[in-house]
Amino acid sequence: MKNEQQPPLQLKFLGGAGTVTGSKILVKTDNHQVLIDCGLFQGLKELRLLNWRKPPLDVAKLDAVILTHGHLDHCGYLPVLVKYGFKGPIYATKPTRDVTGIILRDSAKIQEEDAQEANRYGYSRHHPAKPLYNERDVERTLPLFETHPQDKWIELNEEMKFCFRNSGHILGSSIVEFECLGRKFVFSGDLGRRHPLLMHPPALLPTADYIILESTYGDKLHSETSPYQEIAEIVNHTFSKGGILVIPSFAVERAQELLLILNTLRQEKSIPPMPIYLDSPMGINVTELYLNYTDWHSLSPAECRTMMHDVHIIRDFELSLHVLDNINPKIIIAGSGMVTGGRVLYYLEKLLGDKKNTVLLAGFQAPGTRGSLLRSGANDIKIHGSYYTVHAEVKQIGSLSAHADQADLLWWLSHFKEAPTRIFLNHGEAQASEELRLKINDTYGWNVAIAKMGATYNLW
Known part of the structure; x- marks a missing residue:
């Protein structure tokens, strides 16, 4: 058998x-x-x-x-x-x-x-x-x-x-x-x-x-330091230099975390009242989903409102061109999180060359991405076929990781x-x-x- x-x-x-x-x-x-x-x-x-x-x-x-x-x-x-x-x-x-x-x-x-x-x-x-x-x-x-x-x-x-x-x-x-x-x-x-x-x-x-x-x-092991504390220190340091803080961000969750933290810090007066720009059409659309799917996250209605309080929303790339018309300190959140494309490339072209400015990497950077090169201290970064010298400070935090x-x-x-x-x-x-x-x-x-x-x- x-x-x-x-x-x-x-x-x-x-x-x-x-x-x-x-x-x-x-x-x-x-x-x-x-x-x-x-x-x-x-x-x-x-x-x-x-x-x-x-x-x-x-x-x-x-x-x-x-x-x-x-x-x-x-x-x-x-x-x-x-x-x-x-x-x-x-x-x-x-x-x-x-x-x-x-x-x-x-x-x-x-x-x-x-x-x-x-x-x-x-x-x-x-x-x-x-x-x-x-x-x-x-x-x-x-x-x-x-x-x-x-x-x-x-x-x-x-x-x-x-x-x-x-x-x-x-x-x-x-x-x-x-x-x-x-x-x-x-x-x-x-x-x-x-x-x-x-x-x-x-x-x-x-x-x-x-x-x-x-x-x-x-x-x-992720940092046990509070992301509120880490971000407050970086914002205050950039403000003291008179610079601009640009944060390459993933549109899903990371952008929403950053908005919640930054607005909470502003309300608590832990950071100066710097203008916040969200220049990520994806990030804007995903943030709106949080209001539609309240059972899928732990935010209260008040926290959802805090997340978007007094944020300059940039939907059209033509408006992006005017965000840097003045060089006063500001915070710019723009896609993409690993600097592989998106609106953040425009800002980096303009801001990388000035030591007053800061680039904050707030997520995982896969090998071979521009974000990984910035994290490792590269002297210049290739964007749209041209090289840009990195004089801006580059910071990274791990306390916000979603993994x-x-x-x-x-x-x-x-x-x-x-x-x-x-x-x-x-x-x-x-x-x-x-x-x-x-x-x-x-x-x-x-x-x-x-x-x-x-x-x-x-x-x-």
């Missing part, structure tokens, strides 16, 4: 492995394929070039995409997938759908503008330079979304079902609890901290056969009642993932592997 063979079940990491961008995880059986996240590669050129390759999966056989949240490194590749024939569905929470719409439209617009600039000034090797996707591709993608609340199981097919659980990272972000062929997977997505400033803490889950865990800060640090990740894992069969670490640089692997192994004795890009893992 023949032994019954168990059906094959595979995980394949198509992105977000050995790096913090391009998150894509394929779950595959003989009959079905589902992609968890569909992110864009950012940072190093060798990674960005991967965005231009043919999708590393058979799009025609893909049943669905499940999004953990709306950051570009988790959703930004969706229009490319659609260009290659994917017809959906894309599962997400309602806030994630709305955040993704804002992010993708802005991404397409920036790509189109960058291609036009490259063609106008001839600094691209491609003739003509073209965007990876355009706004029309985005508008074909958004109708494919199907939204579901957290904590409700959704049947995908006879083999698979999933449930969104709160991850505490950004508005609408979720852990994906996923069952397939009798095995339970937990995809952490980007996991938030134990005590987030704006979000509710991440959900604690009791069991899993396989955990796919991010490791962005797997080798670090769990090593202690947070170990705390979250401690709530699983039994050892998982295996943990896969992804979404981290090599050192961060390796240090977290060793820490988990030393602390719990669990089986931990570091996911490799392009690798297929046969689970039984």
Whole structure:
């Protein structure tokens, strides 16, 4: 008598492995394929070039995409997938759908503008330079979304079902609890901290056969200094020099945190009454979402009002050109958070050359990004084909990070009642993932592997 063979079940990491961008995880059986996240590669050129390759999966056989949240490194590749024939569905929470719409439209617009600039000034090797996707591709993608609340199981097919659980990272972000062929997977997505400033803490889950865990800060502990104190010191220092403080900011959560902190400090008279400019169309639109989704964050109505109190809103780039008409001290929050594009580039072109000014990096800076170069003390930065000397002070704070640090990740894992069969670490640089692997192994004795890009893992 023949032994019954168990059906094959595979995980394949198509992105977000050995790096913090391009998150894509394929779950595959003989009959079905589902992609968890569909992110864009950012940072190093060798990674960005991967965005231009043919999708590393058979799009025609893909049943669905499940999004953990709306950051570009988790959703930004969706229009490319659609260009290659994917017809959906894309599962997400309602806030994630709305955040993704804002992010993708802005991404397409920036790509189109960058291609036009490259063609106008001839600094691209491609003739003509073209965007990876355009706004029309985005508008074909958004109708494919199907939204579901957290904590409700959704049947995908006879083999698979999933449930969104709160991850505490950004508005609408979720852990994906996923069952397939009798095995339970937990995809952490980007996991938030134990005590987030704006979000509710991440959900604690009791069991899993396989955990796919991010490791962005797997080798670090966040500063215990209050972000209010850190930012107050930097604002006051810049004001004392008579300079301008420019803060490259992620549009989702980071911009809202900064606005809340700065306005609170102004009201308390802990900083001078410097004008605050929010020059990020995405940041403005996302801030409005906080008023629409009050159950998805921990802010009170009063705090929501404080967040936008007496802030100069810049929607049109033509208005951006006049923000620096006077050189009086001011605070400018502009996208993007890793200085990869967006309005902040215009301000840096104007402000980097003056030592009175300060650039505040308030989030993770992936290797190869301009933000990473600024953090490491680069003497000059290339923007729109030209180099700009860095005389401005560059500061960085870690107290605002929306990612769990090593202690947070170990705390979250401690709530699983039994050892998982295996943990896969992804979404981290090599050192961060390796240090977290060793820490988990030393602390719990669990089986931990570091996911490799392009690798297929046969689970039984």
